[in-house]
Each structure stands twice: as C-alpha cells, then as structure tokens.
Amino acid sequence: MSTLPPMHPTPPRTGHPAARQQAGISPVASAANPSQGVPSMTSHRVVRWTVGGSLVGFLTSLGVHGILLLIAAYWIVGGTSGAPGESGSGGDIQMAIMSDTELSALEAAAGMDSVSPASAIEEGDAFTTPEVLEGPSGVPDVTGPTGLGGAAEGLGGAGGDIGEGDGMGDGIGGGSGNGTATFFGVEASGTRFAYVVDVSGSMQGPKLSALKMEIIESIDSLIEHMQFFVSPFSSDGMLLGNKDKWTPSTDVGKKWALQQVKDLQCYGGTNPLPSFQKVFDLKPRPDAIYFMTDGMFEPEVGGLVAKMNKRGKKVPIHCIAFDIQEKAVEDAMKAIAEESGGRYVAVPLSGSKK
Secondary structure: OOOOOOOOOOOOOOOOHHHHHHHOOOHHHHHHOOOOOHHHHHHHHHHHHHHHHHHHHHHHHHHHHHHHHHHHHHHHHHHOOOOOOOOOOOOOOOOOOOOHHHHHHHHHHHOOOOOOHHHHHHOOOOOOOOOOOEOOOOOEOOOOEOOOOOEOOOEOOHHHOEOOOEOOOOOOOOOOOOOEEEEOOEEEEOOEEEEEEEOOHHHOOHHHHHHHHHHHHHHHOOOOOOEEEEEEEOOOEOOHHHOOOOEEOOHHHHHHHHHHHHOOOOOOOOOOHHHHHHHHOOOOOOOEEEEEEOOOOOOOHHHHHHHHHOOOOOOOEEEEEEOOOOHHHHHHHHHHHHHHOOOEEEEOHHHOOO
16 A cells, blocks of 8 residues: 655635635735735825826916916006006096087087187287388398497497497497497407406595496496406405406396496505405406506506416406506506506596596
C-alpha cells in the first residue's frame, strides 16, 4: 500500500467575498488597488476635484469681473458723457431738438427779435466807422488841445515822433519831436534828462520865477517814454519831491513835477557838488545833464564833477550861466561843458521868460 504525499490546504480564492473576508482583505481595497489600499485612492480623487474646482472658479470669477468692468466703463465713459457744456448724470441724455417754427414761437413768447449780425451792422448798432477830417492839404487834422494845456501843432520830428507844441500842453502828450529836450534854449538828445538847478538866496524874485517856468516847459515837452530827474541846490543838494529815482514823463509825472516846482523856495549859498553826486548815482545814468546857476561856486567843483563823470558812460553837461556878471563863473562853467562834451550858454535875465 503506497503512501500518498501530504495534501496542503488550497488557499481560498480571493474573488469570492467569503474567501476575501477569511483572507483579511477588504472588498473595496481588493477592487480598487490591492497593493495600496483605500486611503491612496481617495486622496487622488480629492486632489483632482480640488484642482478642477479651483480652475473653474477662477475662470468664472474672471469672466464675472470682466463683465462688471465693462458695465462700469459704460456708465463712466459712455453713460455720463454729455454734450459740451452739460454735466453727465449717469442716465440717458435727451437732446432737445426744435424746429424753426418752434424756435420762432419761443422767441416771440420771450419778447426777442431775431436779428442777424449783418443787419445789426447795417443799422449801426454794433460798429461805427470813424470819420477822418482832412485839412486843406489832405492831411488828417490832428490839432487840438492836448497835454497839460495849450494846443498841439501836429506831427513832426525824426522817426515819426510827436511834434512840438506851443505852451505847457505842447504836442500830443507834450512831445518834443526827435527824442530831445530843451532848457533855456539849449537842446539835448536822449531819453533821460537830469536838471541841476540853483535855488540859492541870490535867485530870489524874477530869477526864480523864470527858472520855474523853464523847468515846467522843459519837462512838459518830453514825450511819454522819456524820464526826468530834478535836483535843486543851494548850500546843499536836494531832491525834487524827495524822489531819488527817475520820473516817467507821463501826464501823471508831469503834473507831479508841476506842483513840486511851484513849491520851490530860495535860500542859502551856492554848492552844486552834492546835486551832481545824486545825479551820477542814478541807475541808469542820464543821457544829458542841465546845470544852471547864477553865482560863484567853489573852484574845485569842476574837477570833482569831471572825475564823477569818468566813472561810467560820459554824460554831456550843458551849462547855463543865468544873469552872471563874474567872468570867473563863466570860465568855470565853460570848462565843465567843454570837458563833458556839452554846451555853454549865457542867459541874461532880460532874455529869459519871466
């Protein structure tokens, strides 16, 4: 009798549920992934759902925000922009369009007359053509009262400047013709003129009256773009109206000078040097200086004035010896005029304006 080999028990098939339970294998784990089990399968699905949901949510949010931006842009740009002169209100803008008949009815109700610009001009309501009066020679008549007083004598002088007039209202605005000034009959060129004038005690009476008239007429003859400066002197130098700067020769400036000159008084001795110092301190320097005196001054004045004149642009000094009897005074004034390139004249009291 032969001996049979020992029989080993056959392991149960895992495909049967009972067998799987006996083997200790979960049905879910066996079906899904026998090697990894349930936890690995679930985590993969969660990751896929999370990523997919986030992408869908992002795209949805992007689309919604884009639509909102378009709506906002429409309201801001399209919805609130009105016609010129109107402010948008965020809603639809209604354009008021009226027919000619409706417009005429509205004007009639408001009491308005529809007048065209052409008809207004024809009727003379808007513009008036100036009338040009011509004199005998066909030249426009520009004569008439101007300036501070007196009558103009028309145009003249070089460069088309305003011509000389007669009296305190000379010319249109007191013009002198060609950028010149005149004082005691002495003519000077330029735009800035300084007057150094004697008001010492010896000038009392007719001399002072003549001086005032000459200053007033000289300043009034200046045209508007010119400037003037007056420094009366006696024992010391003074400022007309306490003004140490140039005065424009406007109507206002001329009226101011007229009042200040009328108030001049005579006193003291004869010392022109401080007044010359004030004149040469002006910025800018004068184009010409008028120096008038009736008496003797210190001999060194001429040399000191020449030194001051050499410190900058040389200024011509026109010297007027007013009713002077001493030859020494005449010689001193001639020297000042010659050294500076100015003129010297002797004016007797009988030949001056009183």
